[in-house]
Amino acid sequence: MVHYPVSGRIQVSQIFIGTSGFSYDDWKGNFYPDGVESMDYLYFYSKSFNTVEINFTYYRFPGSSVFFGMCEKIRNAGTFVFSVKANKIFTHQRDYTLTDARNFTDALKPLKDNARLGSILFQFPYSFRCCSENLGYLAALSESFSGYDICVEFRNVLWLKEKVLKVMHDYNIGFCNVDEPQISGLLPQTDICTSETGYLRFHGRNSMSWWNNEKAYQRYDYMYSMLELKEWIPKMKNITASSKKTFVYFNNHYKGKAAKSALMFLDILKTENIYTSQN
Template identity: 35%
Template sequence: MRVYIGCGGFSNEDWAAPGLLYEGVRKDDYLSTYAAHFDAVELNSSFYGIPGLKAFEGMVRRSGAQTRFAVKLNKVFTHERAPTDADFDRMLQSPEPLREAGVMGPYLAQFPYSFHRTAENRKYLQGLAERFAGHELAVELRGADWDLPEVRSGMAERGLIWVSPDYPPAGGLPEPQLHATGDVGYLRLHGRNAGSWWEGQSAAERHDYRYNRAEMDEWAQKIALVQGDLSELYIFFENTTKGHALKNIPMLREALNAHGVPVATPDPAARAVDPGRLL
């Protein structure tokens, strides 16, 4: 099993604080700096606006084509749920530079908690699976009403990847378990800030949590149990607030290696990217 570990987004401005990854780094160099340390990233900007071909070409260049990109579906697919044919075309075609460079990970459909398991929503999800057939599509369903074996079985039949989450113990959310619906797994670690999950005014507040070593060891044990079922596993830390994820990733790498799941730590010197270099 090849494990890819990264963060939810790379343009985190609070990482420019003293002692963190982007201290003294120009914003234009954030991605090249990130790519020197992590082998995967979850692209958040595509949720707000689908980047064009040139934007994706720039991502490949700045990352040195050495970091996998999981591309989040635009909100028109998951929150507004009224995509046009043009939206599908752009979402499917624009990341082509990532595919050509061999760094395209799964698409991510992050549905809101309000997307409950109704007949209408099940039909919508079926239609989305059909339109993305032939592409890896990971689906995060935040309501506990979806957290059922029969749902995962149906997703497996349709080639969809169940997003395994780690949410706070706040009620109404799926359990923190790692499930496989195919040979690619997808884990999102949101932190366990129960006090801010429902009441938080921003994603930064909700994700203001740093895991301890025992919690990372707990996840390493769960991952070790499924490594024979998966060829690839993507792990993304969403607790990027205050650089929490930057501290937790080394913890998880260490725990995984201790549990017999080999994970390499990228060598920043070897992976350093010249942002001006053309591929």
């Protein structure tokens, strides 16, 4: 597919690997030792990863004090950064005002001021169809969040068109590549870059429970194998070759499987010399 390589770059892409969320009760005993209190989860997490994707922001607008506290907890964690999932008002309801956009970004000020802000992820639902009106919505969204690194995740394969990717590039919107069940309507595995930011999310491959599940967690109750993760080596090489920074997040969060999968993937990238000490 489309790549827009960053010209004049000397160093390799800086790679950030982590999980979607970090505060889950069922991670205790699976990732967090029994003796670690929930208030210390982020500090413990930062010992293994250099980024996390904050997802509670999808459900409610955050307060800046929350992110200030997070910065304090990882103040000695080197280049650790937070990517933030955009609130549903921007992706599912799509009736936001400029005041909403300003309030959302104002809350991120502690992250931005401390160089801890990665990207803002806008994950659109499957029902968000590819049409000129919605393409215009993406352009307007970019303008509403001018000055911020933003990436878009589509759930509908009909968005996978050259003209869409061209618009995303023109408006400096990053494309979120995904690993998810290969079922009709969803996106295949890609290695697309439309901005200086590469983005990749692993959702698991539960084909049977993706659309039909009694409980929400069943969609993400999946443990990747080493072989499945190694499939991404060629694509990761392409993504990192076309970006200044690359974010990778595992969303198969049930019982700490995201953390375990992320650690496996990190080891693979180190073995392949994709993730080096420069990262």
